Amino acid sequence: MYLSVDRDNIKKVTIKIFDFLEQNNIYHESKIGSEVRSDDIIIRVFSKKDENLIRNFIKNDKEISHCLMKQIPFCFEQDGIGYALDGNLSYNATISKYIKEYIKKCILNHQEVSLNDFYRFVEDIYNITFVDKNNIHTFKRKYIDRGDLRCYSEESLLNNYEEITKLILLAIKEDKFDFYLDLVDICNDKTRVDENIKKYVKKDEDSKDLSIKLIYFNKALLETYKKYDINQVIFAIKKAYIGDFSAFTNNNNARTILINNLKSYDVMKIIRIYSNGDIEKYVNNCLNIIQTNEISDEIENNDLIQKAIYLNKAIITTYEKYNLEQVLVAVKSAFYNNDFGYFTNTYNARDILKENLASDDVRLIIQNKANGDIEKYVNELIKSLDLSPGDSVKK
Amino acid sequence: MNRKKEMENVLKTLYKIALKIGNDFSMDTVYDYLTQGIVDDNKKGKINDLFPSFIEYFKNKKNIKVFIVLFGDIFVNLIISFQVKTQNYLIQ
Structure with a gap:
């Protein structure tokens, strides 16, 4: 919530508003700027109920409402308060970047500016970058600051940009405050945000590189688990977060390979992508995969364990993107025809299978675990991990 | 003035500023104009x-x-x- 108050009144308004926030136990993260401007007081709240309480308080307090000055026209406005949502970015900074690029383009093309044309400019950015996801590299180069990348992941920044861009388009076209509130609901839907962030990960140019790092990481995790226990694995990952890989075992050169190929942020990225940053969940999922197959005890072949992990990861990602039916088609095709084409390539799952599994590996893995019964193998895996199917259209 | 007209005016003013200052036209120019350009001159000032x-x-x-x-x-x-x-x- 942006408030613009002049120097003569800002102290009075600040005291009244922050007293109100305290009395009503409203959690907020707020800011007072260094000079008079359209956003010299920013109140960041996290629920529509709190927003409503504050807005009604301001609207009904004549002393405050009479002090409020104009808001920037590119924001939604209600009762003299400007509204935006920005996550880890700044709404005003983002719109400033778009306006700058738009005006530079107009100057270059000797073209007049207009609001409709600016709308189309932003709409093109939205459609090409965030809907088609075809121009992410150019967008990152043009709009994402290096400073932001030091604090936040690229994927979450892209998700933020997508949300703000959507809001800018809405704010240009619509005057109804309800539209803004609806968008707040959408942006606060954590499941949607998590899914959206994953979509950017999928398009990440570094993902192929990451998939190789994932192999080294899982290898070290497995070796450490075999030598010690799950607690040691979790401890080792926590230490890796701060750049210390010493708690992993060096059996089969697992630690040396790790040190030579991964940085602490790679480990964080892997955990973030595959289990939303939850280390224990990542380790449990990874070890569950092995235990479900019971191959760690039955087969002395580390290579096949690793291959089983790739297969199971491909099953999981395909299931989470599509459904059980698609998974069964994919596994049967791999089992009978050595054709991996029906698995999703999300997180390079299919490419990894093609690169690492030889003819008959799928048959060997499923034979060991489920006597060759594909449906039993798949169902037990999905059941053990408590997964939910996706809703994408089947290939 | 309605909000759409105000947005268009902001774009036109910034276009003129960009033509005037050339290569110095940056995101900061836009940001400062957006957040401070709309404040009455007699109300501006450090706080x-x-x-x-x-x-x-x-x-x-x-x-x-x-x-x-x-x-x-x-x-x-x-x-x-x-x-x-x-x-x-x-x-x-």
């Missing part, structure tokens, strides 16, 4: 010299954390984080 009195006010508040953002020795922003009961919210 960071009021920060010490704000801090004094916030000091007595329960569950409040105040962060002062400095650029050199200049107060840039005052960030106030209200922590509800025992929940451990932090902003930076």
Whole structure:
């Protein structure tokens, strides 16, 4: 919530508003700027109920409402308060970047500016970058600051940009405050945000590189688990977060390979992508995969364990993107025809299978675990991990 | 003036500014114009010299954390984080 108050009144308004926030136990993260401007007081709240309480308080307090000055026209406005949502970015900074690029383009093309044309400019950015996801590299180069990348992941920044861009388009076209509130609901839907962030990960140019790092990481995790226990694995990952890989075992050169190929942020990225940053969940999922197959005890072949992990990861990602039916088609095709084409390539799952599994590996893995019964193998895996199917259209 | 007309005016004014200042036209130019250009000239001015009195006010508040953002020795922003009961919210 942006408030613009002049120097003569800002102290009075600040005291009244922050007293109100305290009395009503409203959690907020707020800011007072260094000079008079359209956003010299920013109140960041996290629920529509709190927003409503504050807005009604301001609207009904004549002393405050009479002090409020104009808001920037590119924001939604209600009762003299400007509204935006920005996550880890700044709404005003983002719109400033778009306006700058738009005006530079107009100057270059000797073209007049207009609001409709600016709308189309932003709409093109939205459609090409965030809907088609075809121009992410150019967008990152043009709009994402290096400073932001030091604090936040690229994927979450892209998700933020997508949300703000959507809001800018809405704010240009619509005057109804309800539209803004609806968008707040959408942006606060954590499941949607998590899914959206994953979509950017999928398009990440570094993902192929990451998939190789994932192999080294899982290898070290497995070796450490075999030598010690799950607690040691979790401890080792926590230490890796701060750049210390010493708690992993060096059996089969697992630690040396790790040190030579991964940085602490790679480990964080892997955990973030595959289990939303939850280390224990990542380790449990990874070890569950092995235990479900019971191959760690039955087969002395580390290579096949690793291959089983790739297969199971491909099953999981395909299931989470599509459904059980698609998974069964994919596994049967791999089992009978050595054709991996029906698995999703999300997180390079299919490419990894093609690169690492030889003819008959799928048959060997499923034979060991489920006597060759594909449906039993798949169902037990999905059941053990408590997964939910996706809703994408089947290939 | 309706909001759409105001947006169009902002774009046209910034276009003129860009033509005038050429290569110096940047995101900061736009940002400063957007956030300060609409404030009446007679109401403009620094308010960071009021920060010490704000801090004094916030000091007595329960569950409040105040962060002062400095650029050199200049107060840039005052960030106030209200922590509800025992929940451990932090902003930076």
